Amino acid sequence: MIIEISHFLSVLATGLFLLVGYFSILTPSSNSSYISNLIVRTYSHGFFFLLSSFFIYVWLAITDNFSVQYIANHSNTELPIFYKISSIWSAHEGSMFLWIVFLSLWGFLFNIRVKNSEVLKPKTMGVISFILVGFLIFLLATSNPFVTILPIPPLNGADINPVLQDPALAIHPPTLYLGYVGFVIPFASAIAFLLYGDSKINWEALVKTWSVSAWVFLTVGITLGSWWAYYELGWGGYWFWDPVENVALMPWLAATAFIHSLGVSIKSSQLRIWTILLSILVFSLSLFGAFIVRSGIIDSVHAFANDPDRGLYLLGFIGLIVFTSVFLFILRLSRIQSLSRIKKFSKQSFISINNILFGALIFSVMLGVTYPLIYEFLFDQKISVGAPFYNAIFIPIVVLAAIFLFFSVDSKWSRSINFKFISAPISFSILFSLAFTLFVMQYFESQNISILASIFAGSLIIFRYIYEIINFIFSKKFINPFSVIAHMSLGLLLISISFNSLLSTERALSIDLNSTEAYKDLKISFKDIGVENNANYDSIKATFLVEDQTGRTFNLKPEKRRYFTRGQITTETAIHITFLRDIYITIGDQLDDGSWIVNIQINYLIRWIWLSALLMGLAGVILVFSNRVKT
Amino acid sequence: MNLLLKLIVFIVPTTFLLLFFMILTNEDTYPGADYDQFLIPEFELKVLDNTITVNNDLLNGDYVLNVWASWCITCIIEHPYLTSLSKNGIPVIGLNYKDEQEDAIIWLKKYGNPYQTILHDYKGNLALDLGVTGAPETFLISDGKVIAHYQGEVNDQIWNDVFLPIIKDRKMF
Numbered sequence: 001m002i003i004e005i006s007h008f009l010s011v012l013a014t015g016l017f018l019l020v021g022y023f024s025i026l027t028p029s030s031n032s033s034y035i036s037n038l039i040v041r042t043y044s045h046g047f048f049f050l051l052s053s054f055f056i057y058v059w060l061a062i063t064d065n066f067s068v069q070y071i072a073n074h075s076n077t078e079l080p081i082f083y084k085i086s087s088i089w090s091a092h093e094g095s096m097f098l099w100i101v102f103l104s105l106w107g108f109l110f111n112i113r114v115k116n117s118e119v120l121k122p123k124t125m126g127v128i129s130f131i132l133v134g135f136l137i138f139l140l141a142t143s144n145p146f147v148t149i150l151p152i153p154p155l156n157g158a159d160i161n162p163v164l165q166d167p168a169l170a171i172h173p174p175t176l177y178l179g180y181v182g183f184v185i186p187f188a189s190a191i192a193f194l195l196y197g198d199s200k201i202n203w204e205a206l207v208k209t210w211s212v213s214a215w216v217f218l219t220v221g222i223t224l225g226s227w228w229a230y231y232e233l234g235w236g237g238y239w240f241w242d243p244v245e246n247v248a249l250m251p252w253l254a255a256t257a258f259i260h261s262l263g264v265s266i267k268s269s270q271l272r273i274w275t276i277l278l279s280i281l282v283f284s285l286s287l288f289g290a291f292i293v294r295s296g297i298i299d300s301v302h303a304f305a306n307d308p309d310r311g312l313y314l315l316g317f318i319g320l321i322v323f324t325s326v327f328l329f330i331l332r333l334s335r336i337q338s339l340s341r342i343k344k345f346s347k348q349s350f351i352s353i354n355n356i357l358f359g360a361l362i363f364s365v366m367l368g369v370t371y372p373l374i375y376e377f378l379f380d381q382k383i384s385v386g387a388p389f390y391n392a393i394f395i396p397i398v399v400l401a402a403i404f405l406f407f408s409v410d411s412k413w414s415r416s417i418n419f420k421f422i423s424a425p426i427s428f429s430i431l432f433s434l435a436f437t438l439f440v441m442q443y444f445e446s447q448n449i450s451i452l453a454s455i456f457a458g459s460l461i462i463f464r465y466i467y468e469i470i471n472f473i474f475s476k477k478f479i480n481p482f483s484v485i486a487h488m489s490l491g492l493l494l495i496s497i498s499f500n501s502l503l504s505t506e507r508a509l510s511i512d513l514n515s516t517e518a519y520k521d522l523k524i525s526f527k528d529i530g531v532e533n534n535a536n537y538d539s540i541k542a543t544f545l546v547e548d549q550t551g552r553t554f555n556l557k558p559e560k561r562r563y564f565t566r567g568q569i570t571t572e573t574a575i576h577i578t579f580l581r582d583i584y585i586t587i588g589d590q591l592d593d594g595s596w597i598v599n600i601q602i603n604y605l606i607r608w609i610w611l612s613a614l615l616m617g618l619a620g621v622i623l624v625f626s627n628r629v630k631t
Numbered sequence: 632m633n634l635l636l637k638l639i640v641f642i643v644p645t646t647f648l649l650l651f652f653m654i655l656t657n658e659d660t661y662p663g664a665d666y667d668q669f670l671i672p673e674f675e676l677k678v679l680d681n682t683i684t685v686n687n688d689l690l691n692g693d694y695v696l697n698v699w700a701s702w703c704i705t706c707i708i709e710h711p712y713l714t715s716l717s718k719n720g721i722p723v724i725g726l727n728y729k730d731e732q733e734d735a736i737i738w739l740k741k742y743g744n745p746y747q748t749i750l751h752d753y754k755g756n757l758a759l760d761l762g763v764t765g766a767p768e769t770f771l772i773s774d775g776k777v778i779a780h781y782q783g784e785v786n787d788q789i790w791n792d793v794f795l796p797i798i799k800d801r802k803m804f
Binding site: 273277284291295311312315318319322323326329330333334337366370373374377381382383384508569586588589591592597599 | 637640644648650651652655656657702704705707741742760762784
């Protein structure tokens with residue numbers, strides 16, 4: 001019964017959003033204050049209906065209302081409340097619901113924070129509303145989470161997939177969704193700007209804070225996903241070029257280029273074509289991600305159920321959005337072109353180079369994702385595109401981008417400067433980076449050009465900014481805190497990734513109870529193994545005492561769990577974290593001779609990879625808050 | 632210059648959208664719904680001990696095809712159950728997946744061999760054609776066709792839920 005109220009509220013919200021879209025875009029007088037007030041209020045009502053609908057749904061999940069089919073299929077009375085809630089986004093219908101609620105939330109925040117007098121506001125709200133209507137119809141027509149099992153609901157639910165019963169998973173999809181759908185704001189404003197067709201409006205300044213906020217969520221969401229796959233799925237690394245990682249990486253790359261390009265357009269209304277195209281690209285790629293995981297055309301951990309109708313609807317709707325945008329863009333192209341030329345070696349010139357390099361990266365990832373599909377379609381054979389392809393493309397382009405970044409630190413807005421290649425900061429950083437790289441080459445006996453080049457490029461950035469910081473401390477030369485943090489984290493990221501691939505090792509051992517095996521500098525003693533019974537699973541828990549070369553010892557307790565409701569077996573890794581490395585143990589099965597198979601990995605600097613990504617996110621947070629203080 | 636830009640922004644998304652439309656509407660994209668039609672693609676592989684080469688003829692009949700590898704930890708867990716299937720007279724054929732021959736032979740010596748025949752798919756070509764994403768995976772095969780496919784460890788529960796109804800229905804084995 002209550003579920004029907006929730007269902008009805010969603011339908012009602014759809015209707016209200018349709019009205020907002022109609023009034024703001026299809027009526028000629030949408031800029032009269034009467035109409036714009038109407039738009040603002042109708043949108044807020046639509047949002048509150050949708051939010052209430054979602055909260056009722058959450059309440060039904062918490063109270064184990066198994067007359068709702070989706071809840072019956074994905075939750076269970078035994079689950080802690082936290083996971084009863086997160087079970088909502090553990091499968092297609094519920095996660096789509098959350099996705100739409102977040103989309104409407106961004107719209108709502110924009111609605112209340114931006115003044116009604118802002119000329120682009122009504123049309124922006126209209127674009128957001130039309131997108132909401134499209135997705136709500138998709139939800140209600142092809143993936144309805146409100147379907148009930150009546151008259152006799154089951155007594156208990158089917159439980160969520162055990163790998164999803166994890167705090168990182170409970171927060172990783174929502175964070176990522178907030179990032180994806182957040183780019184609806186710059187996209188909708190860009191479309192409103194094109195609809196309006198007045199090149200004097202600075203739409204870029206309107207969306208800066210919003211875009212950076214969405215970028216922060218996307219950055220943190222991807223990092224959480226990477227961390228979750230490492231310790232919960234037992235993937236044992238930080239990135240696997242899995243199709244779903246790739247469809248998150250593409251909007252991130254596009255968004256990063258977009259934010260840089262946006263900065264230029266705000267300051268000098270140059271690169272406007274880039275900025276507009278990138279805003280369309282970021283949002284289209286976010287939608288493309290939703291299409292890839294929800295149409296079932298790829299196999300992946302994240303792929304939801306196979307359903308060609310869903311795929312066709314999404315593809316049609318994405319096509320509609322993309323072609324409308326492209327049509328408007330072509331129509332207005334002559335009006336938005338900037339007549340001033342970009343000066344050589346100005347900040348603008350470096351950011352255009354950055355746009356091109358990022359564009360190349362996005363295109364290659366897109367190719368990597370689609371090539372197996374195309375190949376299978378044409379030749380009926382399956383192939384897979386893996387790390388060697390991406391490494392071959394990413395390493396040179398990223399190193400190149402890092403070198404351009406290094407030289408861009410000296411550049412000025414709208415002014416060309418004379419480069420002195422033997423200036424103090426440049427020679428300081430090149431010297432130190434070269435020394436560091438040579439040290440790595442000697443000490444670790446590495447001849448690997450890709451790794452050494454990445455370490456060199458990463459340290460160039462870090463030393464260059466260290467020089468800037470020293471300059472700031474002693475001679476008060478102005479620095480941009482977010483730029484310094486974001487770019488130094490990029491340097492740190494490059495170096496961490498390089499050392500990770502240079503030093504990390506793994507090995508499978510078979511080991512007897514109460515015996516000791518040596519691996520690298522570690523002595524691993526197998527102390528204990530036993531069965532534990534828990535609320536919804538049994539587990540085999542092993543205890544290993546590990547001693548490193550300095551004589552320090554610690555316990556590691558990897559587990560294997562068997563969940564009752566689905567009979568699924570999961571591996572719980574045990575990880576010992578130190579400043580520079582992780583010692584990562586998973587337990588396999590017992591052999592006939594009584595010994596156990598144990599897999600040991602030593603992962604160097606893997607925490608530093610996530611730390612650098614989070615620092616980038618932090619830089620975005622600083623930018624957002626410093627902007628808020630100013631306005 | 633402007634014309635070129637206009638063409639690019641139009642053609643690039645059109646290409647991708649058309650491509651995905653064709654993939655989505657292609658019948659083969661969702662083979663899961665229609666397993667009866669899923670013929671095993673043509674293959675020629677050596678058996679694990681390298682003595683003979685076999686092809687599709689091997690799979691004319693009713694078989695369980697199990698994908699395994701010596702590097703696969705879950706395969707060790709699954710192993711006793713396969714052995715019991717094999718003892719109960721169900722013909723199990725192994726597909727050794729992306730594995731070194733020596734490692735695989737040592738593995739079999741250590742744990743025992745439940746397989747009637749083992750195909751050595753070192754490059755993983757047949758496995759790719761079958762839609763294998765990892766090991767272990769298990770297929771039910773009848774007269775050269777795949778009629779059921781399970782990804783992950785087969786145990787008593789999975790056997791009874793996934794395979795047994797089909798086996799009874801078709802009066803196999």
